[in-house]
Amino acid sequence: MVNPGYRHFKGEDWVDPTPPPASLPHVDEIGSTSAPLKSASFHIGSVCKEYNEDFMLCKNESRDPSHCLQEGRKVTRCAISVLDKIEKECLEEFRAHWQCLDAKNQELGKCRGPEKTYNACVFKAFGWTKNIPGAPTNKPQIHERTPLTQ
């Protein structure tokens, strides 16, 4: 990658290999690409709600990256645990859904078929349901409807 104004730098020149300070507790990064994250996002959002809100409130206090490291570690650990659980119980359904998302421009509306089995499996295994906040309550949510166009 060439950054604007820095044509004489190769992309590797921007990488800082210095490890994090030893005083910082180690945490695994999520290590997932966008499609599995998007597929699991509503479950991450519902299961890790408290950690996420705690972190965002902390970020609201200060934008300094060193201010919310502790809350950030909790957020990442919680998301990793959610992904691990889903992969343990519903690996096939999960994989079918995120690979569909990868193939369909990551539009959730175009992967309702795999999503249905995936949501059913997750509900059966953990009792987690997908709930979109703010959606009208007098009609079914968008992932429970029949799409107007296929």
Add this chain to the structure above:
Amino acid sequence: MSNTAAAPPSQDMPPKGGFSSIRYERRLPKRGPSGLAMFGILGGVMGYGWYRLYLGLDERRELEREKIWSRIHLTPLLIAEADRDEYRRKCAALERERVIMKDVPGWEAGKSVYNGTRYVPDVIANVPIHQQPGFKQD
């Protein structure tokens, strides 16, 4: 002319029983439904179209809501990861600054150029000096 004067006058008279009546009013055949019915049909077609339009707009709005909330749920995770990386880079940059400026008296490494306490992210990317082109290890 003279011999006809005595003859009884001959005059065109109506036929026996009189003329048949003349149809003088417009009698067009009845074509199609009435105006009110056409108005009603038109309204029905447009109403159905508007209903379908409402369904489409509703679906589009809900798909957008779903997409936005899937991103909102992931935002803390992504910010946390980026923050850790930024913190690591800042610590490394501070250490480099300390080594480079150790001979300058009165230099405070990592001191903000602003007087306020508000956090300001770095505007210029801090590239590790040992990786810059032309850097020689001595």
